[in-house]
Amino acid sequence: GGDPGVFAMATAVLEAASVEEHADVPVRVLPAVTAANAAAARAGAPLGHDYAALSLSDRLKPWEVIAERLRAAAGADLVLALYNPGSGSRTWQVGKARELLLEHRAPDTPVVVARDVGGSGERVRIVRLAELDPAEVDMRTILLVGSSQTRVVRRGDGEEVVWTPRRYPET
Numbered sequence: 001g002g003d004p005g006v007f008a009m010a011t012a013v014l015e016a017a018s019v020e021e022h023a024d025v026p027v028r029v030l031p032a033v034t035a036a037n038a039a040a041a042r043a044g045a046p047l048g049h050d051y052a053a054l055s056l057s058d059r060l061k062p063w064e065v066i067a068e069r070l071r072a073a074a075g076a077d078l079v080l081a082l083y084n085p086g087s088g089s090r091t092w093q094v095g096k097a098r099e100l101l102l103e104h105r106a107p108d109t110p111v112v113v114a115r116d117v118g119g120s121g122e123r124v125r126i127v128r129l130a131e132l133d134p135a136e137v138d139m140r141t142i143l144l145v146g147s148s149q150t151r152v153v154r155r156g157d158g159e160e161v162v163w164t165p166r167r168y169p170e171t
Contacts, residue, residue: 003034007055007083035142036081039114042124044161046144056093057084074104082143094134110152110162112144
């Protein structure tokens with residue numbers, strides 16, 4: 001699902017193909033819609049300003065590196081697209097990420113919890129950061145965490161949409 005070059009298998013394939021014995025094997029990476037963009041389209045326009053994409057998986061990098069990057073991106077007031085938030089064996093990362101983000105974000109910061117966007121199990125919800133439940137997150141889920149400027153608006157049809165203004169207030 002999504003772009004093979006964003007926290008996906010294109011890197012693994014290219015890494016394997018860079019070994020001399022596979023140098024003659026042709027590899028072609030085809031772009032697609034990223035999970036972040038698919039989820040954003042379902043929710044409104046939460047990626048309307050600067051954002052960062054981070055993976056919460058500590059399988060290939062230490063949690064300390066992830067936490068440092070989370071703090072930096074949160075401190076910069078970027079909208080965050082959090083890939084690989086949890087799995088059957090990785091259950092504590094979302095809760096810890098929520099704690100770290102609450103050091104920089106208000107408890108009512110909107111979070112888009114999007115699972116299996118475009119698939120038969122699609123589910124998109126908007127929750128508040130303080131209410132983010134790690135139990136509803138798995139490997140088919142992406143989290144879009146708003147910045148201080150991200151808004152949730154209930155439209156005339158009752159639908160809630162999330163958007164981040166293109167302009168940032170002057171300080």
